[in-house]
Amino acid sequence: MMQTSSGANVDVPIDQEPDRPMIEIRGLTKTFGTFQALKGIDLIIPKGCVFGFVGPNGAGKSTTMSILATLAVPTAGTAKVDGYDVTTHPKEVRKRIGYMPDFFGVYDQFKTTEYLHFYGASYGIPKAERDELIPQLLELVNLSDKKDAYVDTLSRGMKQRLCLARCLVHDPELLILDEPASGLDPRARIEMREILKELKSMGKTIIISSHILPELAEMVDEIGVIEHGQLVAQGNIADIQSRLRVNRVLYIRLLGMLEEAERFLRDQPHIGRLMRDESGIHVHYEGQDEEQAGLIKSLVENGFRVVSFSEAQTNLEDVFLEITKGGDGAQ
Amino acid sequence: MSRNSLGGGLRTWRNKLINPVLDKEFRLRMRTPRSMWSLFFYLLVIGGLAFAFIYVTTVLTNRGSSVFDPGQSRMMFYFISAVQLGLIAFMAPGLTAGVISGEREKQTLSLLLTTQQSSTTIVLSKLASSLSFMLLLVTATMPVYSVVFLYGGISPRQMLLVFLFFIFLMVTLGSLGILFSTLFKRTMVSVIVTYGTTLFIFGGTGFIYLLVNQVLQELNRGSATYNPASYGWVGHIAAWNPVAALLSIFDTSITKQVFHLNSGQAHFDLWKEFILIYSVVSIVAIVLSIRYIRPVYKRSKHRQ
Numbered sequence: 001m002m003q004t005s006s007g008a009n010v011d012v013p014i015d016q017e018p019d020r021p022m023i024e025i026r027g028l029t030k031t032f033g034t035f036q037a038l039k040g041i042d043l044i045i046p047k048g049c050v051f052g053f054v055g056p057n058g059a060g061k062s063t064t065m066s067i068l069a070t071l072a073v074p075t076a077g078t079a080k081v082d083g084y085d086v087t088t089h090p091k092e093v094r095k096r097i098g099y100m101p102d103f104f105g106v107y108d109q110f111k112t113t114e115y116l117h118f119y120g121a122s123y124g125i126p127k128a129e130r131d132e133l134i135p136q137l138l139e140l141v142n143l144s145d146k147k148d149a150y151v152d153t154l155s156r157g158m159k160q161r162l163c164l165a166r167c168l169v170h171d172p173e174l175l176i177l178d179e180p181a182s183g184l185d186p187r188a189r190i191e192m193r194e195i196l197k198e199l200k201s202m203g204k205t206i207i208i209s210s211h212i213l214p215e216l217a218e219m220v221d222e223i224g225v226i227e228h229g230q231l232v233a234q235g236n237i238a239d240i241q242s243r244l245r246v247n248r249v250l251y252i253r254l255l256g257m258l259e260e261a262e263r264f265l266r267d268q269p270h271i272g273r274l275m276r277d278e279s280g281i282h283v284h285y286e287g288q289d290e291e292q293a294g295l296i297k298s299l300v301e302n303g304f305r306v307v308s309f310s311e312a313q314t315n316l317e318d319v320f321l322e323i324t325k326g327g328d329g330a331q
Numbered sequence: 332m333s334r335n336s337l338g339g340g341l342r343t344w345r346n347k348l349i350n351p352v353l354d355k356e357f358r359l360r361m362r363t364p365r366s367m368w369s370l371f372f373y374l375l376v377i378g379g380l381a382f383a384f385i386y387v388t389t390v391l392t393n394r395g396s397s398v399f400d401p402g403q404s405r406m407m408f409y410f411i412s413a414v415q416l417g418l419i420a421f422m423a424p425g426l427t428a429g430v431i432s433g434e435r436e437k438q439t440l441s442l443l444l445t446t447q448q449s450s451t452t453i454v455l456s457k458l459a460s461s462l463s464f465m466l467l468l469v470t471a472t473m474p475v476y477s478v479v480f481l482y483g484g485i486s487p488r489q490m491l492l493v494f495l496f497f498i499f500l501m502v503t504l505g506s507l508g509i510l511f512s513t514l515f516k517r518t519m520v521s522v523i524v525t526y527g528t529t530l531f532i533f534g535g536t537g538f539i540y541l542l543v544n545q546v547l548q549e550l551n552r553g554s555a556t557y558n559p560a561s562y563g564w565v566g567h568i569a570a571w572n573p574v575a576a577l578l579s580i581f582d583t584s585i586t587k588q589v590f591h592l593n594s595g596q597a598h599f600d601l602w603k604e605f606i607l608i609y610s611v612v613s614i615v616a617i618v619l620s621i622r623y624i625r626p627v628y629k630r631s632k633h634r635q
Binding site for chain 1: 358437445
């Protein structure tokens with residue numbers, strides 16, 4: 001709603017700018033009784049982006065996704081999908097999204113093709129088109145050989161893939177996938193990842209929350225880290241990693257004198273947590289490169305026999321753990 | 332008209348009448364063994380009781396003459412209809428009280444709600460599908476009713492009225508079942524509330540009628556100005572009761588009796604008032620179900 005110069009309210013429901021983002025969330029808040037699940041989230045995801053949504057259980061990922069899927073009402077703030085507000089234009093939003101919840105059921109008495117026909121028809125796709133489309137979808141999710149199987153005979157991984165095919169039946173621009181790989185064995189996870197890569201190459205915008213995000217690192221363009229209902233970090237993985245470099249983890253391998261070295265390090269500046277193993281010490285270091293060079297020098301000068309001094313590679317999981325430790329944000 | 336265009340026309344009409352949700356409901360309902368067993372036991376109960384009635388009236392009442400008195404066919408019709416009424420009261424809540432909450436519990440509802448199917452389509456299709464099955468149950472009892480026709484005594488109008496009344500009652504109880512199924516997340520709660528409401532409609536309204544009637548009579552006992560007709564409004568309480576409504580179809584004098592009319596005409600037959608009252612109840616239940624099946628956007632300017 002906007003106001004004209006005369007002060008009259010004019011409904012402007014659709015943001016139709018050509019470069020509008022696929023998802024635009026502003027000040028999104030959701031309260032369940034006294035519990036605040038979302039505390040004013042701001043998030044913009046451009047078209048074609050594969051966005052990884054990371055956060056511990058109960059952080060607010062599923063709530064955000066439910067609101068985007070028009071299944072929950074925001075307490076405050078706005079959420080738009082392709083320019084359409086989820087509260088004022090839910091039907092337009094539904095046309096554009098394929099939603100896969102973290103837990104979902106299937107109609108067991110349906111055959112896989114019937115299952116997809118039902119959802120296709122529910123999206124208003126004519127039967128002739130569905131007859132052509134459904135074999136292609138089953139092929140995409142590697143279920144062509146199960147086309148006549150009853151849904152209750154499928155394994156969990158197969159059901160997950162069938163649900164993904166269901167999400168795609170109306171060719172949505174945005175896929176909202178809430179933990180699509182949860183409960184899957186490693187092989188099924190790999191299959192799911194390959195399908196998602198394929199979808200990425202098709203130009204779909206994907207918002208995905210997953211425990212296997214580290215495995216998806218190469219296909220995710222951006223991540224958003226949510227904790228206690230707040231977005232604590234957002235950006236591409238490299239950016240976030242570089243921002244977190246102040247909290248690098250060093251591994252110092254030593255020949256003997258491990259206890260003495262630990263005591264020595266504890267007295268040095270910029271040292272965080274220390275963890276000693278059989279041959280060396282993991283050091284959470286908060287200093288810059290100059291100070292780090294000085295640390296090596298002082299170790300050697302104090303008679304410690306340093307075999308190697310390395311900086312641990314931070315992967316996406318480390319980034320996630322680093323950001324969400326103790327609830328401190330690294331915005 | 333060519334064969335192809337005829338086929339196309341039929342398909343278009345089929346698509347209009349049978350939407351995807353209804354199609355799904357029909358298919359899935361008839362693929363479960365529960366439907367077959369429901370039909371089996373329904374017919375078993377109603378058939379068994381009908382033949383038990385014949386046995387009792389021929390062997391016991393007629394002292395072993397083994398001849399069924401045609402004059403008793405009317406009684407048999409009443410008896411079967413009463414059994415049917417009881418079975419509908421038992422089946423309708425059971426068939427509808429879990430249709431929405433059941434999908435919620437099976438975690439299929441969220442997927443259905445993100446499709447393009449409107450809330451109205453989903454609710455009405457669920458109701459129509461449940462009613463179709465109940466209609467199948469009632470229609471399947473026709474051969475039992477045909478025994479009555481062998482002996483006569485019942486007018487086709489009365490028979491038709493009773494069947495229409497049953498269908499209406501199914502719609503009413505079904506609408507309430509769907510409403511509670513929408514409002515309550517757990518099927519168990521929804522089923523209990525629906526059966527509780529059904530019990531109130533059948534027993535509670537009758538009890539209130541009798542109680543109010545009794546209290547008024549006690550209060551006015553011995554009063555010189557007491558005129559039962561002035562308490563005719565109590566009859567409107569009876570109009571909430573399906574048993575009283577069914578009895579008023581069987582015997583038109585019932586309406587006069589409940590309204591304490593010694594002469595003259597009641598404004599409405601009891602069953603007509605019943606239909607009026609529960610039409611409103613059913614419509615309200617369906618509208619509320621449609622409203623609450625999806626999240627309600629309070630700030631919404633464009634309801635979709």
